[in-house]
Amino acid sequence: MLPRFLADTIDARSGTAQLGEDEARHLSQVLRLGIGDEVAVFDGAGREFRARVERVTRSAAEVRLIAEADAAPEPAVRLTLAQAALKGEKMDDVVRDATMMGASAIEPLVTANVAAHLKAGRAPERWRRIAIASAKQCRRAVVPRIGAGMEFDAWLADDRSALRLLLVEPAGAVEARRLADLARAPPESVSLLVGPEGGWSAAEVSSAVAAGCVPLTLGRRTLRADAVPVIAIGVIQSLWGDL
Numbered sequence: 001m002l003p004r005f006l007a008d009t010i011d012a013r014s015g016t017a018q019l020g021e022d023e024a025r026h027l028s029q030v031l032r033l034g035i036g037d038e039v040a041v042f043d044g045a046g047r048e049f050r051a052r053v054e055r056v057t058r059s060a061a062e063v064r065l066i067a068e069a070d071a072a073p074e075p076a077v078r079l080t081l082a083q084a085a086l087k088g089e090k091m092d093d094v095v096r097d098a099t100m101m102g103a104s105a106i107e108p109l110v111t112a113n114v115a116a117h118l119k120a121g122r123a124p125e126r127w128r129r130i131a132i133a134s135a136k137q138c139r140r141a142v143v144p145r146i147g148a149g150m151e152f153d154a155w156l157a158d159d160r161s162a163l164r165l166l167l168v169e170p171a172g173a174v175e176a177r178r179l180a181d182l183a184r185a186p187p188e189s190v191s192l193l194v195g196p197e198g199g200w201s202a203a204e205v206s207s208a209v210a211a212g213c214v215p216l217t218l219g220r221r222t223l224r225a226d227a228v229p230v231i232a233i234g235v236i237q238s239l240w241g242d243l
Helices: 021-030 089-101 126-137 152-158 202-210 228-239
Strands: 004-006 009-011 016-019 038-042 048-056 061-069 078-084 105-110 163-167 189-194 214-217
Touching (some): 004 021, 016 021, 021 048, 021 061, 078 089, 078 228, 089 105, 089 126, 089 228, 163 202, 163 228, 189 228, 202 214
Parallel strands (some): 078 105
Antiparallel strands (some): 038 048, 048 061
């Protein structure tokens, strides 16, 4: 199985692809690959190619495309994970796992009960690097868009998904359906809103419902905040035939 790299650019007309500094360093210094070695390159948007290394420097690498490869299929439903920022490495794990599970975009949210130190528009670049590494590891040719971070109300006003699902605690003050009972034809797109360790505030739940979000629960058990999104994505994909 060929080692995979995210290309900065792929030019099918010239038959070449360019790797940026991080990927070139990983190719040459970590994997000890060089001129003539075969690799796989992908563009982060769904295309993947078998290629051969032609040039390597400390800050870049160029490969010659050999043939286009069949990329792993993407989920039929475009899913945006709107995740209230979690503390420490928990958010790293969410980005890694949501990428692995096929999320199209991950939008970190600043909410009333967020304990993580995140300001709107200041999401760390580390999360994109984690998404890239996860896409490479799970052989996905798409890297989800990692948002810069938004205030909860601003995200509600901006989101245009066909279906919006709000995960709530089963003992919450709003009537919620079970996610497994969501029987409907797959929408074109869906947004999944997941709260922080401290949960949603009553005002946030009211705002979300007023904006058309469907309150849902995963059941009676209390789950770790970083486990909720990957479980929910898995159930959604199973319901709509993507697993």
